Amino acid sequence: MSGRTKYLLDEDSMPTQWYNLLADLPVAPPPPLHPGTNEPIGPDDLAPLFPQALIAQEVTEQRHVDIPGPVLDVYRLWRPSPLFRARRLERALDTPARIYYKYEGVSPVGSHKPNTSVPQAHYNAEDGVRRLTTETGAGQWGSALAFACASFGVDCEVWQVRASYDQKPYRRLMMETYGADVHPSPSKETAAGRAILEEHPESTGSLGIAISEAVEQAAADDTTRYALGSVLNHVLLHQTVIGEEALRQFDMAEDTPDLLVGCTGGGSNFGGLAFPFLREKLAGRMSPVIRAVEPAACPTLTRGRYTYDFGDTAGLTPLLKMHTLGHDFIPDPIHAGGLRYHGMSPLISHLYEQGLIEAREIAQQDCFAAGVRFARTEGIIPAPEPTHALAACVEEALRCRESGEEKVILTALCGHAHLDLPAYGAYLSGAVRDNALSEEDLARSLAEVPHLG
Numbered sequence: 395m396s397g398r399t400k401y402l403l404d405e406d407s408m409p410t411q412w413y414n415l416l417a418d419l420p421v422a423p424p425p426p427l428h429p430g431t432n433e434p435i436g437p438d439d440l441a442p443l444f445p446q447a448l449i450a451q452e453v454t455e456q457r458h459v460d461i462p463g464p465v466l467d468v469y470r471l472w473r474p475s476p477l478f479r480a481r482r483l484e485r486a487l488d489t490p491a492r493i494y495y496k497y498e499g500v501s502p503v504g505s506h507k508p509n510t511s512v513p514q515a516h517y518n519a520e521d522g523v524r525r526l527t528t529e530t531g532a533g534q535w536g537s538a539l540a541f542a543c544a545s546f547g548v549d550c551e552v553w554q555v556r557a558s559y560d561q562k563p564y565r566r567l568m569m570e571t572y573g574a575d576v577h578p579s580p581s582k583e584t585a586a587g588r589a590i591l592e593e594h595p596e597s598t599g600s601l602g603i604a605i606s607e608a609v610e611q612a613a614a615d616d617t618t619r620y621a622l623g624s625v626l627n628h629v630l631l632h633q634t635v636i637g638e639e640a641l642r643q644f645d646m647a648e649d650t651p652d653l654l655v656g657c658t659g660g661g662s663n664f665g666g667l668a669f670p671f672l673r674e675k676l677a678g679r680m681s682p683v684i685r686a687v688e689p690a691a692c693p694t695l696t697r698g699r700y701t702y703d704f705g706d707t708a709g710l711t712p713l714l715k716m717h718t719l720g721h722d723f724i725p726d727p728i729h730a731g732g733l734r735y736h737g738m739s740p741l742i743s744h745l746y747e748q749g750l751i752e753a754r755e756i757a758q759q760d761c762f763a764a765g766v767r768f769a770r771t772e773g774i775i776p777a778p779e780p781t782h783a784l785a786a787c788v789e790e791a792l793r794c795r796e797s798g799e800e801k802v803i804l805t806a807l808c809g810h811a812h813l814d815l816p817a818y819g820a821y822l823s824g825a826v827r828d829n830a831l832s833e834e835d836l837a838r839s840l841a842e843v844p845h846l847g
Protein backbone atom coordinates (compact mmCIF):
# COMPACT_ATOMS: atom_id res chain seq x y z
CA MET A 395 0.00 0.00 0.00
CA SER A 396 1.47 3.38 -1.00
CA GLY A 397 1.71 6.25 1.41
CA ARG A 398 -0.58 8.51 -0.58
CA THR A 399 -2.88 11.00 1.09
CA LYS A 400 -4.93 12.34 -1.84
CA TYR A 401 -6.44 10.58 -4.82
CA LEU A 402 -7.00 13.18 -7.52
CA LEU A 403 -8.77 12.56 -10.80
CA ASP A 404 -7.91 14.51 -13.89
CA GLU A 405 -10.68 16.73 -15.31
CA ASP A 406 -10.86 14.35 -18.26
CA SER A 407 -11.91 11.52 -15.96
CA MET A 408 -14.84 13.44 -14.51
CA PRO A 409 -18.05 11.42 -14.94
CA THR A 410 -20.20 12.59 -17.87
CA GLN A 411 -23.32 10.73 -16.69
CA TRP A 412 -25.32 10.59 -13.49
CA TYR A 413 -26.35 7.17 -12.16
CA ASN A 414 -30.01 6.35 -11.58
CA LEU A 415 -30.45 3.76 -8.83
CA LEU A 416 -34.14 3.26 -9.76
CA ALA A 417 -32.95 1.24 -12.78
CA ASP A 418 -31.38 -1.41 -10.56
CA LEU A 419 -33.69 -1.67 -7.56
CA PRO A 420 -35.30 -5.08 -7.04
CA VAL A 421 -38.50 -3.40 -5.75
CA ALA A 422 -39.67 0.06 -6.90
CA PRO A 423 -40.44 2.70 -4.25
CA PRO A 424 -44.11 3.75 -3.78
CA PRO A 425 -45.13 6.77 -5.93
CA PRO A 426 -45.92 10.28 -4.63
CA LEU A 427 -49.66 10.93 -4.24
CA HIS A 428 -51.77 13.96 -5.10
CA PRO A 429 -52.89 15.55 -1.80
CA GLY A 430 -56.43 16.15 -3.14
CA THR A 431 -57.18 12.76 -4.69
CA ASN A 432 -54.65 10.45 -3.00
CA GLU A 433 -53.94 9.10 -6.50
CA PRO A 434 -50.36 8.86 -7.86
CA ILE A 435 -49.36 12.22 -9.29
CA GLY A 436 -48.65 12.66 -12.99
CA PRO A 437 -46.11 14.91 -14.71
CA ASP A 438 -48.77 17.64 -15.17
CA ASP A 439 -49.18 17.97 -11.41
CA LEU A 440 -45.53 18.96 -11.08
CA ALA A 441 -45.36 21.24 -14.13
CA PRO A 442 -46.12 24.48 -12.23
CA LEU A 443 -43.10 23.81 -10.00
CA PHE A 444 -40.42 22.07 -12.09
CA PRO A 445 -39.22 22.05 -15.72
CA GLN A 446 -39.99 18.98 -17.87
CA ALA A 447 -36.39 17.74 -17.87
CA LEU A 448 -36.37 17.48 -14.07
CA ILE A 449 -39.85 15.92 -13.94
CA ALA A 450 -38.61 13.31 -16.42
CA GLN A 451 -35.53 12.66 -14.28
CA GLU A 452 -37.78 12.20 -11.24
CA VAL A 453 -39.34 9.07 -12.74
CA THR A 454 -36.90 7.85 -15.41
CA GLU A 455 -35.84 4.21 -15.39
CA GLN A 456 -32.84 4.90 -17.60
CA ARG A 457 -29.73 3.63 -15.79
CA HIS A 458 -27.48 6.53 -16.83
CA VAL A 459 -28.43 10.13 -17.60
CA ASP A 460 -26.07 12.35 -19.62
CA ILE A 461 -24.81 15.47 -17.84
CA PRO A 462 -25.40 18.44 -20.18
CA GLY A 463 -22.30 20.25 -21.49
CA PRO A 464 -23.09 23.61 -19.81
CA VAL A 465 -23.40 21.77 -16.47
CA LEU A 466 -20.07 19.99 -16.97
CA ASP A 467 -18.50 23.41 -17.69
CA VAL A 468 -19.61 24.72 -14.30
CA TYR A 469 -18.79 21.44 -12.51
CA ARG A 470 -15.21 21.82 -13.78
CA LEU A 471 -14.78 24.88 -11.52
CA TRP A 472 -14.25 22.43 -8.64
CA ARG A 473 -14.81 18.86 -9.83
CA PRO A 474 -13.47 16.21 -9.68
CA SER A 475 -13.31 16.59 -5.92
CA PRO A 476 -10.50 14.92 -3.96
CA LEU A 477 -10.66 11.62 -2.10
CA PHE A 478 -8.43 11.71 0.98
CA ARG A 479 -6.99 8.90 3.04
CA ALA A 480 -7.22 10.12 6.66
CA ARG A 481 -3.79 8.84 7.65
CA ARG A 482 -3.26 11.35 10.43
CA LEU A 483 -6.66 10.60 11.99
CA GLU A 484 -5.94 6.87 11.72
CA ARG A 485 -2.65 7.35 13.57
CA ALA A 486 -4.29 9.47 16.26
CA LEU A 487 -6.91 6.77 16.80
CA ASP A 488 -4.23 4.07 16.69
CA THR A 489 -6.54 2.01 14.49
CA PRO A 490 -5.80 -0.62 11.86
CA ALA A 491 -8.87 0.66 9.94
CA ARG A 492 -8.25 2.60 6.74
CA ILE A 493 -10.39 5.73 6.66
CA TYR A 494 -11.14 7.62 3.43
CA TYR A 495 -13.18 10.78 2.98
CA LYS A 496 -14.62 12.24 -0.20
CA TYR A 497 -14.42 16.00 0.26
CA GLU A 498 -17.15 18.18 -1.25
CA GLY A 499 -16.12 21.35 0.60
CA VAL A 500 -13.99 22.34 -2.43
CA SER A 501 -17.09 23.68 -4.24
CA PRO A 502 -17.48 27.49 -4.43
CA VAL A 503 -20.04 27.50 -1.61
CA GLY A 504 -18.30 24.86 0.51
CA SER A 505 -20.67 21.88 0.21
CA HIS A 506 -22.04 19.21 -2.15
CA LYS A 507 -25.19 21.26 -2.91
CA PRO A 508 -23.96 22.83 -6.21
CA ASN A 509 -23.87 19.32 -7.74
CA THR A 510 -27.64 19.68 -8.06
CA SER A 511 -28.23 23.45 -7.97
CA VAL A 512 -26.19 23.84 -11.17
CA PRO A 513 -28.20 21.37 -13.28
CA GLN A 514 -31.46 22.65 -11.77
CA ALA A 515 -30.65 26.24 -12.75
CA HIS A 516 -29.50 25.04 -16.17
CA TYR A 517 -32.72 23.15 -17.01
CA ASN A 518 -34.86 26.04 -15.76
CA ALA A 519 -32.88 28.60 -17.79
CA GLU A 520 -33.27 26.37 -20.87
CA ASP A 521 -37.03 26.41 -20.26
CA GLY A 522 -37.13 30.22 -20.19
CA VAL A 523 -37.76 30.43 -16.44
CA ARG A 524 -36.85 33.87 -15.09
CA ARG A 525 -36.86 33.30 -11.33
CA LEU A 526 -36.30 30.39 -8.96
CA THR A 527 -37.61 30.32 -5.40
CA THR A 528 -36.35 28.08 -2.64
CA GLU A 529 -35.98 27.57 1.09
CA THR A 530 -32.77 27.26 3.04
CA GLY A 531 -32.03 26.09 6.55
CA ALA A 532 -28.35 26.39 7.37
CA GLY A 533 -27.94 28.53 4.25
CA GLN A 534 -25.94 25.96 2.29
CA TRP A 535 -28.67 25.23 -0.23
CA GLY A 536 -29.62 28.90 -0.63
CA SER A 537 -26.04 29.86 -1.40
CA ALA A 538 -25.66 26.91 -3.80
CA LEU A 539 -28.79 27.92 -5.71
CA ALA A 540 -27.80 31.60 -5.68
CA PHE A 541 -24.41 30.66 -7.19
CA ALA A 542 -26.04 28.41 -9.82
CA CYS A 543 -28.63 31.05 -10.76
CA ALA A 544 -25.83 33.59 -11.21
CA SER A 545 -24.09 31.11 -13.54
CA PHE A 546 -27.17 30.85 -15.81
CA GLY A 547 -28.70 34.34 -15.53
CA VAL A 548 -31.79 33.36 -13.50
CA ASP A 549 -33.13 35.45 -10.57
CA CYS A 550 -33.12 33.74 -7.19
CA GLU A 551 -35.36 34.31 -4.15
CA VAL A 552 -34.67 32.47 -0.92
CA TRP A 553 -36.74 31.93 2.25
CA GLN A 554 -34.22 31.33 5.01
CA VAL A 555 -35.38 29.70 8.27
CA ARG A 556 -35.63 32.54 10.79
CA ALA A 557 -33.28 30.97 13.36
CA SER A 558 -30.53 30.66 10.81
CA TYR A 559 -31.25 34.06 9.19
CA ASP A 560 -30.56 35.63 12.58
CA GLN A 561 -27.62 33.41 13.53
CA LYS A 562 -25.84 33.25 10.17
CA PRO A 563 -25.53 36.69 8.60
CA TYR A 564 -22.57 35.55 6.47
CA ARG A 565 -24.63 32.95 4.64
CA ARG A 566 -27.17 35.64 3.78
CA LEU A 567 -24.40 37.96 2.58
CA MET A 568 -23.04 35.16 0.42
CA MET A 569 -26.45 34.66 -1.23
CA GLU A 570 -26.79 38.41 -1.73
CA THR A 571 -23.29 38.62 -3.22
CA TYR A 572 -24.40 36.07 -5.82
CA GLY A 573 -27.41 38.33 -6.46
CA ALA A 574 -30.21 36.53 -4.57
CA ASP A 575 -33.06 38.13 -2.56
CA VAL A 576 -33.29 36.64 0.92
CA HIS A 577 -36.32 36.71 3.28
CA PRO A 578 -36.48 35.37 6.82
CA SER A 579 -39.11 32.60 7.11
CA PRO A 580 -41.87 32.75 8.25
CA SER A 581 -42.28 36.00 6.29
CA LYS A 582 -45.12 38.39 5.58
CA GLU A 583 -44.64 37.88 1.79
CA THR A 584 -46.76 34.72 1.65
CA ALA A 585 -50.11 33.48 2.95
CA ALA A 586 -48.36 30.46 4.50
CA GLY A 587 -45.90 32.72 6.33
CA ARG A 588 -48.59 35.16 7.51
CA ALA A 589 -50.70 32.29 8.88
CA ILE A 590 -47.79 31.00 10.96
CA LEU A 591 -46.85 34.49 12.21
CA GLU A 592 -50.43 35.16 13.28
CA GLU A 593 -50.37 32.11 15.53
CA HIS A 594 -46.70 32.25 16.55
CA PRO A 595 -45.30 35.79 16.10
CA GLU A 596 -41.97 34.64 17.59
CA SER A 597 -41.66 31.56 15.35
CA THR A 598 -38.02 30.63 14.63
CA GLY A 599 -39.24 28.81 11.53
CA SER A 600 -38.55 25.40 10.03
CA LEU A 601 -37.62 24.01 6.64
CA GLY A 602 -41.22 22.82 6.22
CA ILE A 603 -42.54 26.38 6.63
CA ALA A 604 -39.90 27.87 4.32
CA ILE A 605 -40.75 25.27 1.63
CA SER A 606 -44.44 26.26 1.88
CA GLU A 607 -43.50 29.90 1.27
CA ALA A 608 -41.21 29.20 -1.70
CA VAL A 609 -43.70 26.76 -3.30
CA GLU A 610 -46.58 29.20 -2.87
CA GLN A 611 -44.63 31.94 -4.69
CA ALA A 612 -43.58 29.67 -7.54
CA ALA A 613 -47.09 28.26 -8.06
CA ALA A 614 -48.52 31.80 -8.30
CA ASP A 615 -46.36 32.97 -11.21
CA ASP A 616 -45.78 31.45 -14.68
CA THR A 617 -42.20 32.61 -15.06
CA THR A 618 -41.19 31.46 -11.60
CA ARG A 619 -40.41 27.93 -10.55
CA TYR A 620 -39.21 26.21 -7.41
CA ALA A 621 -36.00 24.33 -6.66
CA LEU A 622 -35.50 21.77 -3.90
CA GLY A 623 -32.05 21.01 -2.53
CA SER A 624 -32.59 17.45 -1.33
CA VAL A 625 -35.18 14.66 -0.89
CA LEU A 626 -36.40 14.22 -4.50
CA ASN A 627 -35.11 11.57 -6.91
CA HIS A 628 -33.65 14.05 -9.40
CA VAL A 629 -31.61 15.71 -6.65
CA LEU A 630 -30.13 12.39 -5.53
CA LEU A 631 -29.48 11.54 -9.19
CA HIS A 632 -27.37 14.69 -9.64
CA GLN A 633 -25.40 13.95 -6.50
CA THR A 634 -24.21 10.58 -7.82
CA VAL A 635 -21.20 12.33 -9.39
CA ILE A 636 -19.75 12.02 -5.88
CA GLY A 637 -19.94 8.24 -5.76
CA GLU A 638 -18.97 7.76 -9.41
CA GLU A 639 -15.77 9.74 -8.81
CA ALA A 640 -15.11 7.92 -5.54
CA LEU A 641 -15.34 4.53 -7.30
CA ARG A 642 -12.64 5.64 -9.76
CA GLN A 643 -10.53 6.98 -6.90
CA PHE A 644 -10.82 3.66 -5.04
CA ASP A 645 -9.48 1.99 -8.18
CA MET A 646 -6.48 4.34 -8.00
CA ALA A 647 -6.03 3.45 -4.34
CA GLU A 648 -6.41 -0.27 -5.16
CA ASP A 649 -8.76 -0.58 -2.23
CA THR A 650 -12.44 -1.46 -1.62
CA PRO A 651 -14.66 -0.01 1.12
CA ASP A 652 -16.22 -2.32 3.73
CA LEU A 653 -18.33 0.43 5.23
CA LEU A 654 -19.84 3.64 3.82
CA VAL A 655 -21.05 6.28 6.28
CA GLY A 656 -22.88 9.52 5.54
CA CYS A 657 -25.04 12.02 7.39
CA THR A 658 -28.66 12.28 6.31
CA GLY A 659 -30.79 15.42 6.34
CA GLY A 660 -32.91 14.80 3.27
CA GLY A 661 -30.50 12.12 2.07
CA SER A 662 -28.74 13.71 -0.91
CA ASN A 663 -25.04 13.69 0.04
CA PHE A 664 -25.46 10.20 1.49
CA GLY A 665 -27.31 8.91 -1.58
CA GLY A 666 -24.89 10.66 -3.92
CA LEU A 667 -21.94 8.83 -2.41
CA ALA A 668 -23.70 5.54 -1.73
CA PHE A 669 -25.80 4.81 -4.84
CA PRO A 670 -22.95 3.95 -7.24
CA PHE A 671 -21.48 1.69 -4.54
CA LEU A 672 -24.91 0.14 -3.95
CA ARG A 673 -25.08 -0.61 -7.69
CA GLU A 674 -21.76 -2.46 -7.36
CA LYS A 675 -23.06 -4.26 -4.31
CA LEU A 676 -26.31 -5.33 -5.99
CA ALA A 677 -24.22 -6.62 -8.92
CA GLY A 678 -22.12 -8.68 -6.50
CA ARG A 679 -18.86 -6.82 -7.17
CA MET A 680 -18.36 -5.54 -3.60
CA SER A 681 -20.28 -5.80 -0.35
CA PRO A 682 -19.95 -2.65 1.75
CA VAL A 683 -22.28 -2.02 4.67
CA ILE A 684 -23.99 1.34 4.03
CA ARG A 685 -24.92 3.37 7.10
CA ALA A 686 -26.86 6.64 7.44
CA VAL A 687 -26.27 8.79 10.51
CA GLU A 688 -28.78 11.33 11.80
CA PRO A 689 -29.03 13.66 14.81
CA ALA A 690 -30.70 12.40 17.97
CA ALA A 691 -32.80 15.61 17.83
CA CYS A 692 -34.23 14.77 14.40
CA PRO A 693 -34.11 10.96 14.06
CA THR A 694 -36.20 10.55 10.92
CA LEU A 695 -35.09 7.10 9.75
CA THR A 696 -34.56 5.53 13.15
CA ARG A 697 -37.67 6.80 14.96
CA GLY A 698 -39.91 8.35 12.31
CA ARG A 699 -42.97 6.57 10.89
CA TYR A 700 -42.81 5.17 7.34
CA THR A 701 -45.96 6.64 5.84
CA TYR A 702 -47.31 9.18 3.38
CA ASP A 703 -46.76 12.74 4.61
CA PHE A 704 -46.39 16.22 3.20
CA GLY A 705 -42.98 17.60 2.31
CA ASP A 706 -43.91 20.99 3.79
CA THR A 707 -45.77 22.38 6.78
CA ALA A 708 -48.74 23.96 4.99
CA GLY A 709 -49.51 20.76 3.04
CA LEU A 710 -48.93 22.23 -0.45
CA THR A 711 -46.61 19.50 -1.75
CA PRO A 712 -47.50 16.00 -2.97
CA LEU A 713 -47.70 13.27 -0.33
CA LEU A 714 -44.41 11.39 -0.16
CA LYS A 715 -44.02 7.89 1.27
CA MET A 716 -41.11 8.43 3.61
CA HIS A 717 -39.84 8.23 7.14
CA THR A 718 -41.32 11.27 8.80
CA LEU A 719 -41.52 12.92 12.20
CA GLY A 720 -44.68 14.75 11.08
CA HIS A 721 -44.83 17.71 8.70
CA ASP A 722 -45.32 20.28 11.44
CA PHE A 723 -42.42 18.94 13.51
CA ILE A 724 -40.16 21.76 14.72
CA PRO A 725 -36.83 20.25 15.72
CA ASP A 726 -34.59 21.41 18.49
CA PRO A 727 -32.40 24.21 17.05
CA ILE A 728 -29.30 22.01 16.80
CA HIS A 729 -26.27 23.39 15.01
CA ALA A 730 -26.46 20.95 12.10
CA GLY A 731 -29.14 23.04 10.37
CA GLY A 732 -29.02 20.82 7.27
CA LEU A 733 -30.16 17.81 9.28
CA ARG A 734 -33.31 19.37 10.72
CA TYR A 735 -35.83 18.29 8.07
CA HIS A 736 -38.90 16.35 9.31
CA GLY A 737 -38.83 13.83 6.44
CA MET A 738 -36.36 11.69 4.53
CA SER A 739 -35.93 11.13 0.82
CA PRO A 740 -38.54 8.54 -0.32
CA LEU A 741 -35.75 6.68 -2.10
CA ILE A 742 -33.53 6.50 1.01
CA SER A 743 -36.58 5.59 3.14
CA HIS A 744 -37.37 2.76 0.72
CA LEU A 745 -33.78 1.45 0.86
CA TYR A 746 -34.02 1.41 4.64
CA GLU A 747 -37.31 -0.52 4.53
CA GLN A 748 -35.75 -2.97 2.07
CA GLY A 749 -32.80 -3.57 4.40
CA LEU A 750 -30.31 -2.21 1.87
CA ILE A 751 -28.98 0.45 4.25
CA GLU A 752 -28.63 0.83 8.04
CA ALA A 753 -29.29 3.90 10.15
CA ARG A 754 -28.34 5.21 13.56
CA GLU A 755 -28.66 8.42 15.55
CA ILE A 756 -25.93 10.29 17.45
CA ALA A 757 -26.23 13.22 19.88
CA GLN A 758 -24.64 16.45 18.75
CA GLN A 759 -21.98 16.81 21.45
CA ASP A 760 -20.47 13.47 20.36
CA CYS A 761 -20.52 14.70 16.78
CA PHE A 762 -18.67 17.91 17.64
CA ALA A 763 -16.10 15.90 19.59
CA ALA A 764 -15.42 13.92 16.39
CA GLY A 765 -15.37 17.14 14.34
CA VAL A 766 -12.74 18.69 16.60
CA ARG A 767 -10.68 15.50 16.54
CA PHE A 768 -10.86 15.52 12.76
CA ALA A 769 -9.90 19.22 12.52
CA ARG A 770 -6.89 18.72 14.79
CA THR A 771 -5.55 15.83 12.71
CA GLU A 772 -6.74 16.32 9.12
CA GLY A 773 -6.91 20.13 9.21
CA ILE A 774 -10.33 20.60 7.61
CA ILE A 775 -12.99 21.85 10.03
CA PRO A 776 -16.07 19.81 9.03
CA ALA A 777 -19.51 21.38 8.74
CA PRO A 778 -21.70 20.36 11.72
CA GLU A 779 -23.70 17.98 9.48
CA PRO A 780 -20.88 15.62 8.41
CA THR A 781 -19.53 15.49 11.97
CA HIS A 782 -22.40 13.01 12.47
CA ALA A 783 -20.82 10.69 9.91
CA LEU A 784 -17.36 11.32 11.36
CA ALA A 785 -18.56 10.37 14.85
CA ALA A 786 -19.72 7.03 13.42
CA CYS A 787 -16.35 6.59 11.63
CA VAL A 788 -14.39 7.26 14.80
CA GLU A 789 -16.57 4.82 16.72
CA GLU A 790 -16.00 2.13 14.08
CA ALA A 791 -12.25 2.82 13.94
CA LEU A 792 -12.00 2.44 17.71
CA ARG A 793 -13.91 -0.85 17.47
CA CYS A 794 -11.29 -1.96 14.93
CA ARG A 795 -8.56 -1.03 17.40
CA GLU A 796 -10.10 -3.55 19.83
CA SER A 797 -10.69 -6.28 17.26
CA GLY A 798 -7.59 -5.70 15.11
CA GLU A 799 -9.81 -5.64 12.00
CA GLU A 800 -8.42 -3.67 9.02
CA LYS A 801 -11.81 -2.36 7.98
CA VAL A 802 -11.92 0.10 5.08
CA ILE A 803 -14.24 3.01 5.88
CA LEU A 804 -15.42 5.64 3.40
CA THR A 805 -17.28 8.74 4.49
CA ALA A 806 -18.82 11.73 2.76
CA LEU A 807 -17.22 14.90 4.06
CA CYS A 808 -19.91 16.99 2.43
CA GLY A 809 -18.87 20.46 3.58
CA HIS A 810 -16.63 22.66 5.68
CA ALA A 811 -17.56 24.85 8.64
CA HIS A 812 -16.05 28.21 7.71
CA LEU A 813 -19.41 29.89 8.09
CA ASP A 814 -20.49 27.65 10.98
CA LEU A 815 -17.70 28.47 13.40
CA PRO A 816 -20.09 29.86 16.05
CA ALA A 817 -21.34 26.28 16.39
CA TYR A 818 -17.81 25.17 17.26
CA GLY A 819 -17.59 28.16 19.60
CA ALA A 820 -20.67 26.89 21.43
CA TYR A 821 -19.20 23.39 21.66
CA LEU A 822 -15.78 24.58 22.85
CA SER A 823 -17.40 26.69 25.57
CA GLY A 824 -19.42 23.71 26.79
CA ALA A 825 -22.78 25.12 25.71
CA VAL A 826 -23.76 22.20 23.44
CA ARG A 827 -26.14 19.87 25.25
CA ASP A 828 -27.84 16.53 24.83
CA ASN A 829 -30.90 17.06 22.72
CA ALA A 830 -32.53 13.72 21.97
CA LEU A 831 -36.14 13.99 20.81
CA SER A 832 -38.53 13.06 23.62
CA GLU A 833 -41.23 10.39 23.22
CA GLU A 834 -43.91 12.98 24.02
CA ASP A 835 -42.76 15.43 21.34
CA LEU A 836 -42.51 12.62 18.81
CA ALA A 837 -46.02 11.34 19.57
CA ARG A 838 -47.41 14.87 19.36
CA SER A 839 -46.01 15.59 15.90
CA LEU A 840 -46.80 12.12 14.53
CA ALA A 841 -50.44 12.69 15.48
CA GLU A 842 -50.56 15.31 12.69
CA VAL A 843 -49.52 12.89 9.93
CA PRO A 844 -52.45 12.55 7.47
CA HIS A 845 -54.55 9.36 7.56
CA LEU A 846 -55.11 7.98 4.10
CA GLY A 847 -58.45 6.20 3.71
Ligand SMILES: *Cc1c(COP(=O)(O)O)cnc(C)c1O
Pocket residue numbers: 505506507534535623624625657658659660661662663664732733777779780808809810
Ligand atom coordinates in the same frame (compact mmCIF):
# COMPACT_ATOMS: atom_id res chain seq x y z
C1 LIG B 1 -27.71 20.40 3.08
C2 LIG B 1 -26.60 19.73 3.75
C3 LIG B 1 -26.77 18.49 4.38
C4 LIG B 1 -28.09 17.77 4.46
O1 LIG B 1 -28.68 17.45 3.26
P1 LIG B 1 -28.58 16.05 2.58
O2 LIG B 1 -29.54 16.13 1.45
O3 LIG B 1 -28.97 15.00 3.57
O4 LIG B 1 -27.19 15.87 2.12
C5 LIG B 1 -25.68 17.91 4.97
N1 LIG B 1 -24.49 18.50 4.96
C6 LIG B 1 -24.27 19.68 4.37
C7 LIG B 1 -22.90 20.28 4.40
C8 LIG B 1 -25.31 20.34 3.74
O5 LIG B 1 -25.11 21.51 3.14
